[in-house]
Amino acid sequence: VDRGPHGVEVIMIIVLMKLIWPDNVFVCRGNHEEESLNKNYSFYDEVQLRFPHSVDLNEAPMFNHFSDMFAHMPLAVLIGGQILGMHGGISPKLRSLQDIVDIERPIVEFMNNTLACDLVWSDPATASKKDIRGFKPNLEREPTAGIGQLFGKDAVRNICEKVGVNMIIRGHQAPLHGYSLFADNLMITLFSAPGYKGKTPENTNMGASLMIAETMEITIRQIEVSENYRMLRMKDLEKRKGEAQKRADAAKESKTV
Known part of the structure; x- marks a missing residue:
C-alpha cells in the first residue's frame, strides 16, 4: 500500500x-x-x-x-526449513527463530530498537557503506536517530549460523535488475514491481520473482516493463509527489495556526 x-x-x-x-x-x-x-x-x-x-x-x-x-x-516466513524471509532485514536482537515466534501481536505501531521494527525497516549496507561491520542505526531511513538497522555482510553470515538457515530473502529496496545479491549470495533482495523507479529505460528497475524447487534450487525470473507502463508510472509518481507536498504544507500550516 x-x-x-x-x-x-x-x-x-x-x-x-x-x-x-x-x-x-x-x-x-x-x-x-x-x-x-x-x-x-x-x-x-x-x-x-x-x-x-x-x-x-x-x-x-x-x-x-x-x-x-x-x-x-506475521513478520517473517520460513521456506523449506532453510530460507528465512522478511520485508526489511535482520537484527542484533535475532538469536533464534523462536525469537520471531515470540513476538506478540497485534502490533499497531512499530517501536524503534525492537526486533519487530528491525524485521521491517532494516537494510544491508550499500556499496558506499560496504565497510560497515555488524549493525548500525539505519540513518538512511531516518537521518536523526535512525530506524531499523544497517548491517554488514558479517552480520548476515552470523545470523544465518545462529538461526540455522542457508539464505535470507528480503524486499524493502528496488534493485535495478529486480534482485540483488549480498553477503556471498547468503541474502537476496527481491522486488517484484517493474517500473517502480527510474526516468529513462536505462535506469528504470525491472521486477523479479523466485521459483524455489523442493530441492531448494532457486530460479530467478525477471519482469521487464513496457515503455507505455513506464510513462504511466512516471506520471503517477509525479502526481503522488505533488499530493505529498500538499499534505506536508497543510501539516505546516496547522502547526502555525
Whole structure:
C-alpha cells in the first residue's frame, strides 16, 4: 500500500488468495502496513475516497479494518526449513527463530530498537557503506536517530549460523535488475514491481520473482516493463509527489495556526 492508487485492489487480491489457498499463500508484513504511515502517505486517503460513507460518519471503519489486519500480520516466513524471509532485514536482537515466534501481536505501531521494527525497516549496507561491520542505526531511513538497522555482510553470515538457515530473502529496496545479491549470495533482495523507479529505460528497475524447487534450487525470473507502463508510472509518481507536498504544507500550516 501507499504506492499508487490501487492499494485497495492489491490488498483485496492478496486476501482473496489467502482465503482460497490458505496453505499455499503466506504474506509478510512490511513497514508500510502501519496506521501512522498510511495516514502520512496515500492509503488512508485512498480508502476514505473509495468508501466515502466513512467520511460522512466522521469515522474510518474500512481503514480501521485494514489497520487491524496489518497489526496481526506475521513478520517473517520460513521456506523449506532453510530460507528465512522478511520485508526489511535482520537484527542484533535475532538469536533464534523462536525469537520471531515470540513476538506478540497485534502490533499497531512499530517501536524503534525492537526486533519487530528491525524485521521491517532494516537494510544491508550499500556499496558506499560496504565497510560497515555488524549493525548500525539505519540513518538512511531516518537521518536523526535512525530506524531499523544497517548491517554488514558479517552480520548476515552470523545470523544465518545462529538461526540455522542457508539464505535470507528480503524486499524493502528496488534493485535495478529486480534482485540483488549480498553477503556471498547468503541474502537476496527481491522486488517484484517493474517500473517502480527510474526516468529513462536505462535506469528504470525491472521486477523479479523466485521459483524455489523442493530441492531448494532457486530460479530467478525477471519482469521487464513496457515503455507505455513506464510513462504511466512516471506520471503517477509525479502526481503522488505533488499530493505529498500538499499534505506536508497543510501539516505546516496547522502547526502555525
